[in-house]
Amino acid sequence: MQGKRPSILGISGSERAGGNTDLALDHAGLLARERGAEFDAIHLRDHRISPCSPCGDCNSRLTPCELRDGMPDIVERMKRADGILYAVPVHGFGLAHLMQIFIERAGVGFLRFDRPLANKVGGIIVTGRRYSDSSVHNQLVDNLLLNRMILVGSGFPALLRNTSPEPGLNDAEGLDALERMVHRMLDMVQLLKSQEALTGEPVLPPTDRNERVSRQGARPLANRAP
Template structure:
């Protein structure tokens, strides 16, 4: 990838906000500053700028053996995720739940692409949730479940990066949330560097990649 140092981690930020320049963008931009400050590369995907179709009524997700064939930008985003050392999901709370862009994205990514061989296994994961006051922890928990499903490494960073803003004007004015975001970003880089060093020293991943795929095992049990 042009402009990327092969000896430094690459972190991909994925924003599920419809609002350009809003709280979620500000928080993800700040995470990018922290990552670049450590000498790593930070790239951003704004889902609002990509064409992502919702799951169709085809109903063959549990039986198909090839990635989803809907014609949109999902394959390119998934490839970016595969190339990254770490991924940060950043999303606002909408209607007491996960904003719809991110919901559509994780559904399509999971059943249409990632479930076949779990290509995100052993990548470092981080989560930023922005909101006014309510349900941010519930949204965070949903994304934690998604990272664990994909066998990613969720670094312990103290409190989750939940950034609240009750002013109605975009801004990073939650000191505790900012502190959690900073610790998360730095620990993601620390872990990514550790994983790279181990691989460079041994030629092997820190964690085994040959764990059974529950989808394959289920298919065998039904055959």
């Protein structure tokens, strides 16, 4: 790969160190590094991330969230990466609460102003025992699309199931989907970088990012999704 190495940032929403989600994200990181890419991981459990507060001005404010916690640093790391890989377990038939709090704060408090993740390559890993992994995956797909990211198809989604009480990558089909997804993420990052190096311009123009301000002036748009 020519030029600066592609960089992928993995974000884990699991509370359990060394569990299925961590194993899956570690495997993704190994694959990325074998391809010559940079891979860094953030475990949300290691950071202080406050839930959205009752301030109630998220639909009108034009500046980032002012709560003092680990969110600004994480968002800056996301901005610097070429690709974002979410990894999360299913809890209570839904998205694990750490990731839910994170995507709410990130979207409403920071990303919605100018969509800085636009045109970055996105990927999703969901781990679970048996149920609701597709629902969780679909929610995160919606989040990536909301942020104008590029979701690279890889056949089946990377849903890894494990019915054993011991953590492990025991789902051969899910593991195959994970591996193909990581490789296709890196292929897309490389394609975008190569095209920009040739033309001096991004393949996808970074326009129409700010839905919080109308084209007529700095007036917040009403009734828009976070």
